[in-house]
Amino acid sequence: MKLVDYLPYLVAIWLLLIGLYGIVTSRNLIHAVTCLAVAQSSTYVLLLSIGYRRAATAPIFLDVPLGTRAVDPVVASLALTDVVVGSTVTALLLALAVQIHKRTRTLDPDQLRSRRD
Amino acid sequence: MAVLPALPVAVPLVVAAVMVGAGPLLRRRVADTLAVATAAAVVGIGAAELAQTLGGPVVTWFGGWTPRSGIALGVAFVVDPIGAGMVTFAGVLMVAALTFSWRYFETVGTLFHALMLVMLAAVVGFSSTGDLFNMFVFFELLSVAAFALAGYKIEDPGSLQGAMNFAVTNSAGAIMLLSGIGLLYARTGALNLAQIGTTLASTASDRVVTVALVLILVGFFVKAAVVPFHFWLADAYALAPTPVCVLFAGLLSELGVYAIARIYWTVFSGTFDPRTPGFRAALIAGATVTALLGGVMCVLQRHLARMLAYATVSHVGLTLFGIALLEPEGLAGATLYAAADGLVKAGLFVMVGIVAHRLGTLDELELRGRGRQIWWAAPLFVIGALGLAGAPPLGTFVGKALIEEGAKGGRYWTAALFTVVSALTAAAVLRVTARVFAGWGAGEPITGEVPAGGGVAPASGGQVAPSAGEAANGGGEVRSDTGAGHGDEAQERELRVARTKVGPSMVAPALLLLGGAVAIGLVPGLSDRTVVAAARFADRAGYAATVLGGAAAPAHAEAPTSGRLLEAAPWTATTVALAAAGAWLALFGSRIPRALRRTGARLAGPVVRALEALHSGNLGDSVTWLTIGSATFGIVLAAVLR
Numbered sequence: 001m002k003l004v005d006y007l008p009y010l011v012a013i014w015l016l017l018i019g020l021y022g023i024v025t026s027r028n029l030i031h032a033v034t035c036l037a038v039a040q041s042s043t044y045v046l047l048l049s050i051g052y053r054r055a056a057t058a059p060i061f062l063d064v065p066l067g068t069r070a071v072d073p074v075v076a077s078l079a080l081t082d083v084v085v086g087s088t089v090t091a092l093l094l095a096l097a098v099q100i101h102k103r104t105r106t107l108d109p110d111q112l113r114s115r116r117d
Numbered sequence: 118m119a120v121l122p123a124l125p126v127a128v129p130l131v132v133a134a135v136m137v138g139a140g141p142l143l144r145r146r147v148a149d150t151l152a153v154a155t156a157a158a159v160v161g162i163g164a165a166e167l168a169q170t171l172g173g174p175v176v177t178w179f180g181g182w183t184p185r186s187g188i189a190l191g192v193a194f195v196v197d198p199i200g201a202g203m204v205t206f207a208g209v210l211m212v213a214a215l216t217f218s219w220r221y222f223e224t225v226g227t228l229f230h231a232l233m234l235v236m237l238a239a240v241v242g243f244s245s246t247g248d249l250f251n252m253f254v255f256f257e258l259l260s261v262a263a264f265a266l267a268g269y270k271i272e273d274p275g276s277l278q279g280a281m282n283f284a285v286t287n288s289a290g291a292i293m294l295l296s297g298i299g300l301l302y303a304r305t306g307a308l309n310l311a312q313i314g315t316t317l318a319s320t321a322s323d324r325v326v327t328v329a330l331v332l333i334l335v336g337f338f339v340k341a342a343v344v345p346f347h348f349w350l351a352d353a354y355a356l357a358p359t360p361v362c363v364l365f366a367g368l369l370s371e372l373g374v375y376a377i378a379r380i381y382w383t384v385f386s387g388t389f390d391p392r393t394p395g396f397r398a399a400l401i402a403g404a405t406v407t408a409l410l411g412g413v414m415c416v417l418q419r420h421l422a423r424m425l426a427y428a429t430v431s432h433v434g435l436t437l438f439g440i441a442l443l444e445p446e447g448l449a450g451a452t453l454y455a456a457a458d459g460l461v462k463a464g465l466f467v468m469v470g471i472v473a474h475r476l477g478t479l480d481e482l483e484l485r486g487r488g489r490q491i492w493w494a495a496p497l498f499v500i501g502a503l504g505l506a507g508a509p510p511l512g513t514f515v516g517k518a519l520i521e522e523g524a525k526g527g528r529y530w531t532a533a534l535f536t537v538v539s540a541l542t543a544a545a546v547l548r549v550t551a552r553v554f555a556g557w558g559a560g561e562p563i564t565g566e567v568p569a570g571g572g573v574a575p576a577s578g579g580q581v582a583p584s585a586g587e588a589a590n591g592g593g594e595v596r597s598d599t600g601a602g603h604g605d606e607a608q609e610r611e612l613r614v615a616r617t618k619v620g621p622s623m624v625a626p627a628l629l630l631l632g633g634a635v636a637i638g639l640v641p642g643l644s645d646r647t648v649v650a651a652a653r654f655a656d657r658a659g660y661a662a663t664v665l666g667g668a669a670a671p672a673h674a675e676a677p678t679s680g681r682l683l684e685a686a687p688w689t690a691t692t693v694a695l696a697a698a699g700a701w702l703a704l705f706g707s708r709i710p711r712a713l714r715r716t717g718a719r720l721a722g723p724v725v726r727a728l729e730a731l732h733s734g735n736l737g738d739s740v741t742w743l744t745i746g747s748a749t750f751g752i753v754l755a756a757v758l759r
Contacts, residue, residue, distance in 0.1 A: 016292065023285060023740045032736060036288055043295045050303040075302065078250060082295060085257045089288050092261060096268050096281050103274040109736045112278055 008049030015042035029097040029107045033090060040086040044079050051075030121166060122177050122194040125159045125204055125241040133234040140227040149219050152230040156211035159237060163205030170198050171646070173653070174663050176247070184665050189309035195247030195664055198650035199452055203244035203375060206456055209633060210367045210463055211237045213626035217467055218360040220622045221474065229269065233364070236262040240368060244375065247664055249298050249384075250308045252376070256294070256340070260287050263369060266361045267353045278734070279352030286349040286739045287339055293747065294336025300329035301384070310383040311664035314657050318387025327758050330385055331751045334377060338746070341373025343437060344407040345746040347430050348732060348739040351414075354426035359470030363626070366425060367463035370433040371455045378440045378448060382655045386443075393443055395757025399750070400441035405534060408434030412541030414732065416703075417725060419481040421469045421549060425462060428505060428542040432458050435538060438531070439520040447523030449651035453644060454516025457637040461504030461513065464630035465546065468497050471623050472553070481549050486556030491619065495554040497627055498546060504634050506543035506692045507535065509682075512637025515644050518685035532688045539692045544699030551704055558704030 019039025026032035051072030057064065059073035101107050132155045136148060143151075169175055174197040178184075182191025196204075215233060218225065239259035246252050264287070268280030302308060304325050305316040317326060335346070342350040354365050389396055411431025418424035436458065439451025473479050475491050488494065500511075507513040517535050524531035551557040637643065653659065662668040706714065731738075 012296075016296070020289065020740060020744050023289070024737045024744070026737065029281065029736075032285060036285055039289060039292050043292055043299065046296055047299045050299055074308070075299070078295075078299070078302075081250075081254060085254070085261075085291075088261055089257075089264075089284065092264055093281065093284055093288075096264075096277055096284065099268070099271045100274060100277045100281065103272070103277065112274070 008045055008052070012042045012046040012049070015039065015045060027108050027110070029100060029109065030094070032109070033093040033097060036093070037086065037090050040082070040089075043082055047075045047079045047082065119177055121162065121169070122175065122196045122245050123179070125162045125208070126238045126245070128158060129155050129234040129238040129241070133231040133238070136227040136231045136234070143227055145225070148227045148230050149215065152234060153212060153215045153219075155234055156208050156215055156237060158208075159241065160205055160208035160212060163201055163208050163241075166196050166201035167198060167205060170196050170201050171650075173197075173669060174660065176664055176667070183667075187665050189307065189312045189665060192251050193247040193309065193664060194245045195310075195660075196245050197654060197660075198646070199375075199654050200244045202452065202456065202650075203372075204241050206459065207237055207240040207244070207368055209629070210364055210459070213463060213467065213630050214360040214363040216622055216629075217363065217470060217626045218358075220620050221359055221470060229266075232262050232266050232269075233360075236266065236364065240372060243372060247310050248308055249301065249310055249313065249380075252310075253291075253295055253298055256376075257291060259369075259372070260284075260291065260340075263287075263365065267357045267365075269358055269361065270356075273356065275352065276356040279349075279354075279356045282349045282734065282736045282739055283353035285736055286346075286743060289740055289743055290336045290339030290346065293332045293339075297329045297332030297334075297336065300325055300332065304329070309664070310379070311661040314384045314387055315661045315665065317384065318657070320388075322388040322758075324755075326385075326388060327754055328751070330389075330758075331747070331754050333380055335743075335747045335750060337373045337376045337380070338403075338750075339373075339743065341370050341377065341433055341437065342407075342430050343373075343403050343434070344410050344430070345742040347407070347411070348734070348742055350430060351423050351426045351732065352734045354429065355420060355422035359466060359473065362422060362425075362466045362470070363463045363630075366429045366466050367459035367630075370429055371436065371459050374433060374436050374440060374451070374455060377437070378451070378654070381440075381443070382448075383657060383660055386655070386657045389758060396754065397441060397443050399753050399757060400443075401438060403750075404434050404438035404441045406434070407431070408438065408534060408538045410434075410728075412538045414728065415542050416545045416699075417728065418545070421472065421479040421481060421484075422466070424481075424545050424549065425465055425469060428465075428545070429462055431538055431542055432462070432505070435517075435520075435535060438534070439516070439523065442520070442523045444523040444525070445652040445655040446648060447520050448655060449644070449648045450516045450519025450521075450523055452516070452651060453637060453647055454513055454520060457504065457512025457516055457634045460630045460634040460637070461501055461511065464504075464627050464634065465498070465501040467623070467627040467630060468494055468501065471619055471627070474623065475619055481552060482560055484553045485558070485560035486553070488554035489556070492554060495550055497631060498550040498554070500631050500635075502543045502546035502550065502696065503693065504631070505546060506539045506689070506696050508689050508693050509686075510638045511634050513634070514685065514689060515638050515682065517689070518682045519644060519648070521685055521688075532685070536688050536692045536695065540695035540699060543692065543696035544703065547696055547700035548703045551700060559707070 016039050019035050019042065022035030022038060023032050026035060051074065053069055053071050056069035056071050059070040059076070061068070061070070097107060100112065104112060106112060132151060136143065136151065166175070174195050177194045178191050179193070180191055184190060211233065215230070218229070222229070236259055239255045239262060242255035243252060243259060246255060264280055264284040267283050268277050270276045301313055305313045307313045307316055339346040354362055357365065408431050411427050411429070411434055415424050415427035415431055418427060436451045436455045439447045439454060469479065471491065471494060472484065472488070476484060476487050478484060504511040504513050507517040521528055521531050521535070548558070
């Protein structure tokens with residue numbers, strides 16, 4: 001494997017770490033939820049790069065000869081499922097953030113903590 | 118019947134969809150009845166599966182995609198007795214929770230029932246499936262339903278914040294889980310558990326497999342709330358509506374532990390077998406820390422639901438300990454322990470819900486002596502405390518005895534750990550019972566000096582132990598008489614209208630749950646059968662042969678366990694005695710000589726304050742610990758699996 005072949009994996013690791021860093025340092029719940037979405041996107045990159053094959057086409061075997069190289073369709077469907085899961089979680093979290101803002105007039109986790117007491 | 122395993126997933130999902138669609142048309146009681154009937158049907162199907170799978174796992178390939186020459190193509194449900202037991206167990210808890218909500222909510226939309234049923238379907242699918250990615254999908258379905266249910270009381274900021282923390286931390290864990298699944302797929306080209314296990318066992322394992330193991334385990338550690346991945350739990354569990362707490366405490370954490378066992382035995386046991394001692398030690402260390410920290414935090418709480426939330430952490434640590442022994446006997450013990458303990462905790466949550474419903478607060482000190490009007494609840498609390506202590510005839514006793522048996526050489530350490538931890542959590546519940554129902558001990562918060570303590574329960578007694586979240590509000594400052602934060606206020610708001618009689622629909626679930634825990638301890642032959650089921654669960658090659666080759670499951674000999682129970686009896690007696698002594702100390706700590714008390718307070722005070730500051734309930738802190746925990750666990754495993 002050449003160095004460039006590692007690049008997608010490095011990108012995936014970077015996205016995961018920067019997303020987690022964003023959540024940890026976040027001062028705003030909407031921002032934190034967005035950071036979670038960034039971390040989630042690391043799995044898309046990881047899954048798709050696992051299934052990638054050089055000089056291969058999309059796995060649609062309608063009008064190509066049998067035996068054509070194609071990328072792995074399994075990871076593509078995993079990534080699709082993951083997109084659905086991720087958007088559900090993000091939507092739910094944003095709804096929670098809206099409710100929190102309605103009740104407390106703040107989205108700052110630190111302020112929330114002091115108000116809770 | 119080939120469709121049997123799919124039914125308990127499909128039926129709740131369909132009913133949930135119908136309920137959402139027909140929501141406004143359904144009368145409240147119709148919706149309640151429909152939901153309870155669905156959960157009861159799941160119990161029935163689970164019991165049928167249990168009977169069917171005693172001879173070996175039942176494999177169902179959906180769409181007829183059976184394996185071709187030993188290669189799995191489709192997605193299979195593989196139901197074994199432990200999986201079927203989970204299905205039944207989930208159904209029982211759901212029946213109890215839905216029955217309790219009959220009267221608990223003044224008004225409730227059908228969305229609540231739908232979310233509960235979706236969660237049930239997800240739990241069933243999770244315990245039945247034999248496919249790793251399928252497991253992930255059910256895991257996420259379960260999580261999303263749980264997030265929504267944890268934040269169900271949208272008028273309560275504390276509850277919303279708990280749900281937020283719960284959702285973000287668990288989603289971060291799920292991301293790690295999925296990355297691990299992706300890496301395993303990259304190495305083996307398979308998603309079927311048996312297939313991955315077979316492929317891994319036949320090839321030399323490498324770094325990628327180790328990283329995948331770490332990521333997958335971290336994902337499940339978060340769900341199981343193993344220290345240090347547990348910081349989200351207290352707020353999410355303690356501030357959710359009681360019927361939801363019943364499910365969370367009994368089911369959610371146990372499910373994480375179940376997943377750890379399933380993944381280890383079917384996938385990784387082949388490749389790591391010669392090197393398990395280091396892996397075992399790492400898991401045991403995590404389980405021990407979880408059990409002890411959970412026990413200490415449990416004793417420090419004065420908010421009843423929070424106390425039970427930490428009892429959950431602590432006892433999940435004990436269950437994980439049974440699994441971490443990596444012995445079939447430990448697994449069998451953990452199975453029985455988790456089932457009985459889940460029922461006990463769920464029963465205790467129901468009792469706490471009754472207290473909140475009738476008395477309007479969950480603050481231990483405010484409740485002093487006020488329990489007399491529901492005096493009949495006291496014995497149920499005591500039974501719950503005995504269940505936490507692992508006393509016969511409750512099922513936790515049998516589970517504990519089997520785990521101690523599985524520990525072999527480390528038997529005394531194991532028994533000592535179980536004794537200390539169970540005594541801590543049982544003492545906390547006994548203390549609450551005595552204070553609330555008999556009016557023993559101090560009532561109002563004592564301001565000023567750092568109070569009494571020492572001994573088994575260092576920081577209870579007259580000490581005002583602020584609930585975890587309050588620590589941020591500045592150390593020893595004691596708030597006036599507002600109880601333990603917004604959780605109570607919201608609970609009060611929610612319940613103010615409905616505070617009438619308690620009614621049979623609230624007591625019956627508690628009796629069902631605690632009765633179930635007793636039944637696990639009393640049903641003859643149950644422990645023998647569980648040992649056989651666990652041996653089969655742990656037989657990776659046999660599992661793979663059944664799933665991929667369609668071979669009949671290999672037989673496993675029964676070994677009678679009845680003799681082993683006697684050895685655990687002295688330890689249990691010690692536990693109960695320690696728990697009673699601890700509760701007494703906590704209530705009447707002021708009678709201890711002043712000098713001794715001062716020393717105890719001086720020693721325990723800083724530790725207690727540090728622990729409370731640590732459990733701040735802050736989102737960022739929780740994810741920080743998740744990151745630190747994963748990195749540490751990764752480094753440890755990389756070292757021991759080298």
